[in-house]
Amino acid sequence: MHYIFEPGLFSSGPVRTAVLVGTVVAVTSGVIGVLTVIRGQSFAGHSLADVATTGGAGAFLIGVDQFWGFLLAGVVGAAIMELIGVQRRRGRDVATGVVLGAALGAAALFLYLGTQTSSTTGASFTILFGSMFVISPDTVPALIASGIVALAVVAVLSRVLLLASLSPDLAAARGVPVRAVGMAYLMALAVAVSLSAVAIGAVLSTALLIGPAATALRVTKRPGLAMAASALTGTAATWLGILLAYDSFYWSSSGRGWPVSFFIVALVLIAYLLSYARRPGRGRRDGRSTRARKVLVEA
Amino acid sequence: MFSSLMMNTWIAASIVAVIAGVTGFFAVLRGQSFAAHAIPNGAFAGAAGAGLLGLNVIWGLAVFALAGALGIGALGRRARQDVVTALVLVLMLGTGALFLSLSTEYAEVTYSLLFGEVFGVSPAVLVPIAVLGAVSVAAIAVIYRPLLLASALPEVADARGVSTRRMEVCFLVVMALATSMTVPVVGALLVFALMIGPAAAARSFTRRPGAAVAVATGIALVTVWVGIALSYRTNWPLGFYVGVIAAGFFLLGQGWTAVRRHGVRGRTSAAPVPADAC
Numbered sequence: 001m002h003y004i005f006e007p008g009l010f011s012s013g014p015v016r017t018a019v020l021v022g023t024v025v026a027v028t029s030g031v032i033g034v035l036t037v038i039r040g041q042s043f044a045g046h047s048l049a050d051v052a053t054t055g056g057a058g059a060f061l062i063g064v065d066q067f068w069g070f071l072l073a074g075v076v077g078a079a080i081m082e083l084i085g086v087q088r089r090r091g092r093d094v095a096t097g098v099v100l101g102a103a104l105g106a107a108a109l110f111l112y113l114g115t116q117t118s119s120t121t122g123a124s125f126t127i128l129f130g131s132m133f134v135i136s137p138d139t140v141p142a143l144i145a146s147g148i149v150a151l152a153v154v155a156v157l158s159r160v161l162l163l164a165s166l167s168p169d170l171a172a173a174r175g176v177p178v179r180a181v182g183m184a185y186l187m188a189l190a191v192a193v194s195l196s197a198v199a200i201g202a203v204l205s206t207a208l209l210i211g212p213a214a215t216a217l218r219v220t221k222r223p224g225l226a227m228a229a230s231a232l233t234g235t236a237a238t239w240l241g242i243l244l245a246y247d248s249f250y251w252s253s254s255g256r257g258w259p260v261s262f263f264i265v266a267l268v269l270i271a272y273l274l275s276y277a278r279r280p281g282r283g284r285r286d287g288r289s290t291r292a293r294k295v296l297v298e299a
Numbered sequence: 300m301f302s303s304l305m306m307n308t309w310i311a312a313s314i315v316a317v318i319a320g321v322t323g324f325f326a327v328l329r330g331q332s333f334a335a336h337a338i339p340n341g342a343f344a345g346a347a348g349a350g351l352l353g354l355n356v357i358w359g360l361a362v363f364a365l366a367g368a369l370g371i372g373a374l375g376r377r378a379r380q381d382v383v384t385a386l387v388l389v390l391m392l393g394t395g396a397l398f399l400s401l402s403t404e405y406a407e408v409t410y411s412l413l414f415g416e417v418f419g420v421s422p423a424v425l426v427p428i429a430v431l432g433a434v435s436v437a438a439i440a441v442i443y444r445p446l447l448l449a450s451a452l453p454e455v456a457d458a459r460g461v462s463t464r465r466m467e468v469c470f471l472v473v474m475a476l477a478t479s480m481t482v483p484v485v486g487a488l489l490v491f492a493l494m495i496g497p498a499a500a501a502r503s504f505t506r507r508p509g510a511a512v513a514v515a516t517g518i519a520l521v522t523v524w525v526g527i528a529l530s531y532r533t534n535w536p537l538g539f540y541v542g543v544i545a546a547g548f549f550l551l552g553q554g555w556t557a558v559r560r561h562g563v564r565g566r567t568s569a570a571p572v573p574a575d576a577c
Contacts, residue, residue, distance in 0.1 A: 042381035043333040046388070050488070094499045097332040098549045101492025105542020108414035108489070112536045128413070129396040203340070204396065207389035214382045259400045265393030272386060 017140060018132040018199075018242050018260070024147040025199040026208060026234030031227045032154055032192040033213030033234075035185060038223070039165040044081060044186075046206045047096050048193045051077035051103040053202040056127040057110035066127060067139050070197045071146065074190035077103065082183050129201035132242065132260045143195060150191035153184055161185055162223055199238075200261040208234055211268035218275040237267035307420045308484075308527060314432040315484050316493065316523040318477045320501075320516030321439055323494030325470060327502065329450045333381055334371055334471065336491040337388035339478045341367040343487035344395030346412050351402045356412075357427045360482050364475035367391055372468040414486040414538040428480040435476045442469055447508055485523075489538040493519055496545025503552030518548050 036045045055073025056066045077099070084095040111127070135143075154161065164171040164178045172178050196205035216230035245260035326335040342364035349359025367387055374383040439446070449456040449466035456463050481490040497518035501511045526540035 037379070037382055040379065040381060042379075042385040043336075046333070046336075046385055093330050093332040094327055094495060097336065097491065097495040098499060098546050100336070101489065101496055101542045102546035103542075104488045105492065105539040105546075108486070108536040108538035108542070111414070112539075129392075129399070201396070203392050204389055206385050207393065210382055210385040211389070214386065259396050262393045262397040262400075265389050265396075269386060269390050269393075 012246075013137075014133040014135075015242065015246060017135050017137055019239065021135055021140060021143055022132060022199055022238035022242060023235055024144050025195045026212070026238045027231040028147040028150055028192045029196045029205070029208040030212045030216075030231035030234035031151060032188055033209040033211075034216060034223060034227045034230050035154065035161060035165060036189060036209060037213045037217055038162070039185075041189075042206070042210050043093060044096060045189060045193060045209050047081070047100045048074050048077050048186075048190055049197055049202050049205040049209075050100055050107075052190075052194055052197050052205075053127060054103045054107040054110065056197065056202055057107045057114060060127060061110045061114040065136060065139050067143060067194060067198050070194035070202065071191065073103070074194045074197075075187060078183075078186040078190040082179075082186055127201070128203050129259060129261050132199055132245075135198060139198075143198065146191050147195055150188040150195075153188045157181060157184055158223075200264050204261050204265055207265040207268050208238075211265075211272055212237070215268075215272045215275045218272075233271050234268070237264050237271060240267055305531070307422060307425055309524075311420045311425055311428050311484050312523045312527055313520060314428055315481045316519040317516050318432050318435050319481060319490065319493040320497055320519035321436065321512055322474050322477045323496075323498035323519070324501065324508075324512045324515045325439075325446060325450055326474065326494055327498040328447075328508075329467075329470070331470075332491075332495050333384045334368075335474060335494045337371070337384045338364050338367050338471070338475055339482055339487045339490035341388055341391030341395075342475070342478050342482055343412050344391040344393075344398060345479075346482065346487075347395045347398035347402065351398050355423065355427075356483060357424060357431075357479060360479035361431070361476070363391060364478045365472065368471035368475035369468070372471050375467075376464070412482065412486060413488050414536050420484060424483055428483075431476050431480040435473050435480075438469070438473045438476070442466065446470060451508075484537075485541050486536075486538045489541050492538075492542040492545045493522065496542075496549050497522060500545075500548040500552035503556045518545075522548065 033045075036042060052070040052074040055069035055071070055076075057069070058073070059066050059069025080099055081096060084099070160171070160176050160181055163174070164176055164181045168178050171181075192209065193205050196208045199205075200208060212230040212233035213226070215233055216226040216228075219229060220226050241260050241264035244263045245257055248263075249257040251258075323335070326332060342360045345359035345361070345363025345366075346356045347359070348363070349356050352359075370387045371380070371384050374387070445456070445461045446466050446469070448459070449461050449463045450470075453463045456466070478490060481493070485493055498511075498515040500518055501515035504514050505511050522541055522544045525544055526537050529535070529540050530537040
C-alpha cells in the first residue's frame with residue numbers, strides 16, 4: 001500500500017484541491033464532450049481551447065487569475081464562431097481555422113510581452129500545459145460553480161440538443177430554435193474547455209473533452225449512458241493521473257515529478273484504445289446512423 | 300535588416316511560405332484544416348524530444364510529423380476523422396509536455412518552437428529546410444492531378460481508379476514533410492495560420508485551381524516578408540504578425556467576394572466561401 005500511495009498524499013493541500021477540481025473538470029468535460037463528438041465539432045472544441053490560450057496569456061499579462069482569461073476568451077471565441085457559422089459543414093473549418101490562427105498570434109504576443117515585463121519564465125508552460133498542483137484555492141469555488149452552471153444548461157437542454165445535433169431539419173420543423181440551442185451549447189463548451197484548460201492546460205484540454213466521450217460512444221450508443229460512462233472514464237483518468245504524478249516525484253532522486261497532464265492524456269488514450277479491443281471493426285457510418293436512429297426513436 | 304545573418308531568415312522564410320501556400324491550398328480544398336493544425340502541433344513534441352536527446356531539432360520534427368500523419372491516416376479508417384485527429388494531437392502534445400518537463404531549458408525553447416524564432420535560423424537548419432522543401436514541391440507536382448481530382452470530386456476519382464485513400468495518405472505525408480521545415484521558423488502554433496489563411500483568401504480571388512495555388516503562394520510570401528520586416532523593427536514575435544496578416548488577407552478575400560457578388564446580382568446569400576470553388 002505504501003508503494004502505491006506515497007507519504008503525504010492525503011494530507012497535501014494541493015493534492016486535495018487537484019482532486020476536487022479534477023473531478024469537476026472531468027465530469028463537465030465528459031458530459032459536454034459526448035455532445036461535441038456527436039455534433040462532429042472536435043475541431044471547434046480544440047479551437048476554443050486554443051483561443052482560450054490567448055485569454056490565459058492576456059490574464060497573465062495583466063496579472064489576473066488565468067481562469068477568467070480562459071473563460072472570457074472562450075466565450076468570445078464561441079460567439080465569433082457562431083457568427084461565422086459553425087453549423088455549416090463546408091467552410092466552417094476554414095473560418096474556424098482563420099480565427100484560430102489570429103488568436104494564436106495574439107497569444108504569442110501576450111506571452112512575449114508577459115515574459116518581458118515579469119521575470120517568471122515558466123508562465124507559457126503553465127498556460128499551455130497546465131499544472132494541477134498550483135491551482136489557487138481562491139478560484140476553486142468559481143471553478144466548481146461554472147462547472148455546475150454548464151452542466152445545468154446541458155441537462156435542461158439535453159433532449160433538444162440531441163435532436164438538434166442529429167437532425168437539425170427535424171428539430172427546426174418541430175419549432176426548436178436550432179441556432180439559439182447551438183449557441184447555448186457552444187457557451188457550455190467554452191466553460192468546459194476553460195475548466196479543463198486550468199486543469200491540464202489549454203492545448204491539452206481536448207484530451208479530456210474528446211477522449212472519454214469518444215471511448216464511451218464506442219462502448220454504448222445511448223447518449224445518456226454514454227455521458228455517464230464518459231464522465232466516469234474522465235474522472236478515473238484524472239484521479240489516477242494525479243496519483244501517478246504525485247508518486248513520480250519519488251521515482252528518481254532528482255526530485256522532479258512528471259507532469260500530471262501527461263499522465264491524464266496517456267490514460268485517456270489507453271482507455272480509448274482499450275475500447276477498440278472490446279468492440280473491433282465497426283464502420284463509422286454504420287455506428288453513426290445506428291446512434292442517430294436510436295436517438296430519433298427515443299425523441 | 301539584410302545583413303548576412305538575416306539572409307538565412309529571409310531564405311528560409313521564403314521557402315516555408317511557398318510550401319505553406321501550396322500544401323495549404325489542398326488542405327483547404329480537402330477540408331483538412333484540423334489535420335493541418337494537428338500535425339505541426341504534434342511535431343512540436345518531436346522537437347522537444349530531439350532537444351532532450353541533443354539531436355538536430357528538424358529530425359525530431361520530421362519523425363513526429365510523419366508518425367502523426369500516418370496515425371491520422373491509419374486510425375481515420377476506423378473512426379470519425381475529427382475525433383482521431385484530436386486524439387493523435389493530444390497524445391503528441393502530452394508527450395511534448397513530458398519531454399519539456401524533463402529537459403532543463405524549457406522556457407525559451409518551448410516558446411520559440413511554439414511561436415517561432417525569426418532570428419533563430421542557423422545555416423545548419425537551412426540545408427534540411429531546402430531539401431525537404433524541394434521534396435515536398437516535387438511530390439505535390441507528381442501527384443497534382445490525381446490529388447486535385449480526389450480532393451474536389453472523390454466519387455469521380457474512385458470511378459476513374461484513383462485511390463482516394465492512397466491520395467489522402469500521400470497528402471498527409473507531404474503535409475508532415477512541409478510541417479517539419481516550417482515549425483522552426485514560424486512556430487508550431489502558427490504554421491497552421493500560414494497554411495490556411497492565404498489558401499482560404501486565394502479561393503475568394505480565383506476559381507481556377509492552378510491560379511489559386513499561385514495566389515496562395517504569393518499571399519503567403521507577402522505575409523511572411525511583411526511579418527519578418529515588422530518583427531525585425533518592433534521585436535515582437537513573428538507568429539503574431541503571421542497570424543494577424545493571414546487573417547487580414549482572409550477578410551480581404553471575404554470582402555472582395557461580397558463586393559463582387561453585390562455588383563453582379565445583389566446580396567443574395569450570407570455564405571461567403573463558394574461551396575463549389577473548383
